[in-house]
Ligand SMILES: [Zn+2]
């Protein structure tokens with residue numbers, strides 16, 4: 001695994017131990033396996049496609065389903081759980097409870113704050 005040089009807190013994904021699960025990606029719109037889409041793209045190459053052809057046509061977008069639509073996890077194909085934050089400008093979050101169970105659990109409690117990164121070790 002190459003080091004992650006991006007200056008953002010890396011998402012910690014739960015292990016998916018199903019056969020071949022770590023080499024596949026799935027359509028955000030329907031959860032079907034996306035043929036021919038590599039799981040790990042070159043770091044300079046943004047992910048270009050996250051939905052299958054029929055979903056791209058249906059939603060009129062290359063990456064994400066239309067807002068308000070049910071989405072599926074790009075990593076595991078499971079249905080995302082949808083959370084709506086409170087406040088003046090609510091934000092909709094689509095979170096896979098299998099891949100990011102801690103975040104899903106936190107959102108369920110209504111806590112949408114991003115926890116501060118752990119302090120550097122002394
Ligand atoms: Zn699809």
Ligand SMILES: [Zn+2]
Nearest residue numbers: 073076096099
């Ligand atoms: Zn998932």
